[in-house]
Amino acid sequence: xxxxxxxxxxxxxxxxxxxxxxxxxxxxxxxxxxxxxxxxxxxxxxxxxxxxxxxxxxxxxxxxxxxxxxxxxxxxxxxxxxxxxxxxxxxxxxxxxxxxxxxxxxxxxxxxxxxxxxxxxxxxxxxxxxxxxxxxxxxxxxxxxxxxxxxxxxxxxxxxxxxxxxxxxxxxxxxxxxxxxxxxxxxxxxxxxxxxxxxxxxxxxxxxxxxxxxxxxxxxxxxxxxxxxxxxx
Numbered sequence: 001x002x003x004x005x006x007x008x009x010x011x012x013x014x015x016x017x018x019x020x021x022x023x024x025x026x027x028x029x030x031x032x033x034x035x036x037x038x039x040x041x042x043x044x045x046x047x048x049x050x051x052x053x054x055x056x057x058x059x060x061x062x063x064x065x066x067x068x069x070x071x072x073x074x075x076x077x078x079x080x081x082x083x084x085x086x087x088x089x090x091x092x093x094x095x096x097x098x099x100x101x102x103x104x105x106x107x108x109x110x111x112x113x114x115x116x117x118x119x120x121x122x123x124x125x126x127x128x129x130x131x132x133x134x135x136x137x138x139x140x141x142x143x144x145x146x147x148x149x150x151x152x153x154x155x156x157x158x159x160x161x162x163x164x165x166x167x168x169x170x171x172x173x174x175x176x177x178x179x180x181x182x183x184x185x186x187x188x189x190x191x192x193x194x195x196x197x198x199x200x201x202x203x204x205x206x207x208x209x210x211x212x213x214x215x216x217x218x219x220x221x222x223x224x225x226x227x228x229x230x231x232x233x
Contacts, residue, residue, distance in 0.1 A: 002045040010044065013054055026054025060150035063177025063184040066093035068208040069102040071188040077115070081106065083154070084115045085188035086172040087125075090152045090232050093176075096128055102188075116169075121230070131233060138227045140218070143175050143183065146231055152176045155221050156228030161197045163219040168197075170228065173207070182211040194220065 017023055029050035033043050042048065069092075071085040072078045081102070088102035099105050106115070108127060113120035118134050125132040139145075146153040153175045158166035171192070177184035187207030191200040194216035200206075221227055 002041070002047050005044045005046055005048070005051065009046070013051070022056040023054050026050045026052075029053055060148065061177075062147055063209065064093065064147065064150060064152055066090065066152055066174065066176050066186060067101075068186045068205070069188055070204045070207075071102065072190075072202065073204065074102060074106060079189075081115045082188050083121065083156075083172040084109050086154045086174045086186070087121060087230060087232065089174045089186050089188070090154060090230075091128070091130065093152065094233055096130055098128070125232070133231050134229070136226045136228050138229055138231075140222060140227065142227070142229070142231070144178055147175070147177055151231060151233050154230035154232065155217075157217070157220040158223055159192055159197060159220065163195055163197070163216050166197065166220045166223060176209075178214070179211075181215075182213055183217050185210050185212055 013026075017027075027050070030043070030048075033048070033050060043050070045051070066089050069085045069089050071081045074081050074085070084106050085102040088099060088105035091099040091105060092101065105124070109115055109120055109124045112123040112127070122132070122134065143153045143155065154172055155175055156170045156172050158168045159171040160166065160168035171189065173185045173187045173192075175183050175185050185207070187210050189199070190202040190206040191210055192198075192207075192212070193200050194212050221229075
């Protein structure tokens with residue numbers, strides 16, 4: 001027997017609407033059903049073709065599709081704007097209005113404070129009306145969980161010194177995918193030496209789709225029980 005669709009369930013679908021292909025197809029099916037004059041008992045049921053299409057689960061790409069921004073071409077202060085460039089890559093990849101590159105986001109960040117401060121980014125992201133959470137205590141599996149639901153993870157890591165005793169004020173990269181052994185990242189500064197610390201290359205594009213082993217990455221991200229990062233969206 002068909003399951004009637006409550007007003008709450010009908011509303012749930014539209015609150016979940018993000019323009020995904022299966023959602024668009026479902027809306028067009030619903031429109032066609034209404035125009036054809038189908039009765040409510042055929043349209044407002046959980047088993048209706050439009051509802052099933054709308055709610056289809058689509059596998060997320062791995063790695064996620066995100067643009068790469070190189071922080072060093074941002075100007076004389078670019079060397080300290082890794083957090084800005086990493087967040088901007090995720091915002092642009094999610095299609096946030098007004099963010100086509102890291103300079104677009106940097107202009108907003110500069111309204112609220114210093115690029116290295118999390119509070120500055122909280123205010124900038126709130127201005128953009130983007131849901132975002134920063135924590136120093138994410139679970140160890142947070143990165144993979146984000147990728148699985150289609151969201152990149154902006155990770156704060158210690159980039160100086162050997163990975164057995166990393167140091168530094170911190171560096172931010174955008175993790176956009178993973179394999180059984182590696183994280184796939186957009187590193188806005190270049191290719192990091194994950195074992196010894198410092199940089200293998202700071203050339204433009206050197207950090208695009210860079211693969212860091214999960215073991216070495218965790219030694220620089222999971223330090224003394226703290227795991228820094230932003231989840232956006």
